[in-house]
Amino acid sequence: MSGTIDREQAVAIAYGRGHLPLRLPAGARITTIRKRALPKLPDAAAALDAALRTKPFGSPPLSQLAAGKRSACILICDITRPVPNRLFLRPMIETMVTAGIPIDRITVLVATGLHRPNLGEELAELVGDPWVLAEVRVENHDARNEDDHVDLGRTPTRGTPVKLDRRFVEADLRIATGLVEPHFMAGWSGGRKVIAPGVAGHETIRTFHSARFMEDPLAVQCNLIGNPLHEEQLEIVRMLGYCYALNTVIDEDRDLVFVSFGEIIASHQAAVDFVSGATHVPVGRKFSTVVTSSAGYPLDKTYYQTIKGMVTPLDILAPGGTLIMASECSEGFGSAEFREAQQRLVDLGPERFLATLTAKSLAEVDEWQTEMQVKSLRVGRVELYTTGLAQADRDVTGVHLVTNIDEAVAAAITRSGDSAVAVIPEGPYVIPYHQPAAA
Template identity: 30%
Template sequence: MTTLYDVRPAAVIGGPDEVLADDQVTAFVHEALAGAGLDGRSVCVIVPDATRSCPLPLLMRAVHGALTGRVSRLTTLIALGTHAAMTPAEIETHLGGDYPGMEVLNHEWSDPATFVHLGTIGADRVGEISNGLLHEEVAVRLNRAVVEHDVALVVGPVFPHEVVGFSGGNKYFFPGVAGQEVIDLSHWLGALITSSDIIGTRGITPVRALIDAAAELIPAEKLALSVVAQSGTSALHAVAFGDTRTSWEAAAAVSAETHVRYLDKPVQRVVSVMPPKYQDIWTAAKGFYKLEPVVADGGEVILYAPHVTHIAAMHPEIEQIGYHCRDYFLAQWDRFKSVHWGVLAHSTHLRGAGTYSEAEGEKCRVQVTLVTSIPEHIVRGADLGYLDLATFDLKSYESDPDTFVVPNAGETLYRLADH
């Protein structure tokens, strides 16, 4: 029998040292949703795309089984943010099959008709949330599928995250199925704080506070099945059910113990071996974000991703501006302020900590080098280091005492033990 216990007041099964059986997960989902007051109501299920480890077929079978015949309408919306749309074949694999009576939608973020305007967060409120880093109003637009259902049910994993601290919860709305305005503002706020300072931060970070403020404008009831995945596998450590705040808080507490590793001293070089779920540098950059904190000054992060052929097919601007530290953009703001701030943020997140002045130029703390199938001139044109895939010998790095090789990189955060 599934045991439930309350965590302010989320119901939770599992924990940092547990691996749940499929039948435990299914029973928990059925029991949780049975008591959620969903009968006769319309439900929009918001799920991640394939760039996150999560046994989504298991969860979707449980959710579909628990809600079919009880709710008036059931829709699943894939939270792409600004990632590429999934094909029908990819969606079927991702969700684990077809589900009778359930409509499945990609978040069509490039189509203005996708969105409903929910309201505006004023400049003074943004200034308060951001601790004075930003002071401007932001329009809040959201995928109309969420607004046109009675209940929005988030189903997805929680990991340390470079923009918000820990992913999950209301982040599935913003930026998951949001308009560009909140995406740009929230990501640039994270960039101003810097990835290395915010990643893996527990509690309500300024970016999380901005996302939560936007989520308050959603008319639908907001619930979440927040899961903590065993990274790189289809297993789960824990599942939490509640509203999108309490469920996320419970899962983030478990993620902080399962997805953070500590090293005793800095390493000179990291090789992040990127799994195929990261299909471009826009997503594979997580292999840098999660390792930057343990790299010594003047060190290097090598992203080893032979399958990657593009920097960012959905965001070609990044090849034009290149990768630079935060101060590079701030010192030349008039030149760059018209570029989507989400693109600028991604640039700073991958380039990491650094300084810039007109007299001395840009000095970044860590070198970033790609070993991919992207042509050399494109890599170097984006201000990144290049190593030839054809001659790269991973085994030699694995035997090098100055190199830390990380398989399946991108989800586990590495930190120094004394920080």
């Protein structure tokens, strides 16, 4: 069984650092869609030690990889992903130092892509270990600084320009770390994605975010076969040369359930194989009312990140149905570039906005997220419950704002005449797909 579907009258969905309780109409027939439960690792430290020392995928143990090396760069995801960095950064760094790499030649690099840097208390929260912050150089990638990047040329198949952060390219030992979860374009996050777009230059990232890739029907969540983004990422890894990855999988409580280490492609595939059956959930019907979240903190810090949760459930939303999204947006809207794209969406409408993108080889910064929102607007009505957006920002969301999520569900049921409601408490970490029951 790929996942679990329970029926209940009351349910809570992830919101901010907690949960938002739903009190739905008595006549509502609720289907709650969750990942299949994955057993927690009884000893996370022991599992990590085994991954690094005795069970690497397609590579020697970390201690052997580090032997004879003069420098190392470890990539970590930015604050938008709840990667348990606190569990593995220090053991990895200590292994490298024991193997002979000077600690002052080890860099932890935050793979921000085109996101803002993580600084101060936020950086401390992200790293999760005061020792690492005190002993090791921790820096942020800046995609806009041309001098920070090495030009590796273009990918052989699609000609994507490849510029990567110099600190990673020039390190003797290169390791990406991350969280493997569904990604609504690249199929799955983690592994190769932490390199590109994680520490790529803006031209590389904007090529990935162009309509040429975004509108490809195979560039969707949980799919790697024929996915043009995934294929380009693999080509970039091969152009770069030897690099490795530590991949994690966590459950709804953010506890570790799987960890893999080794050659970057092999170790990532091992994590995908582990989690895919639990995350990709078959559902026997489509729903006129779907209630979901942005998976809570940190993914619901901004409206920019919220859009991910608007796209992942579309396969089970009936045409013309209502998708109700709950996201705290505690940090507000997102970048100035994203706000400008949203303003164009509101001014032009979805189809005219999309028409302005199709001829571009390079997307404008952050407009791709607005393009993804258009996919949900094509299917049905999108509503947003949030407590974190100023009125000026609410005006350019491009969706319907609601002040009471329970009343919004009741109204959606009335509009459709269908009392069946799908609820996805963990938002984009769960990918439901329509699989009609056999006749």
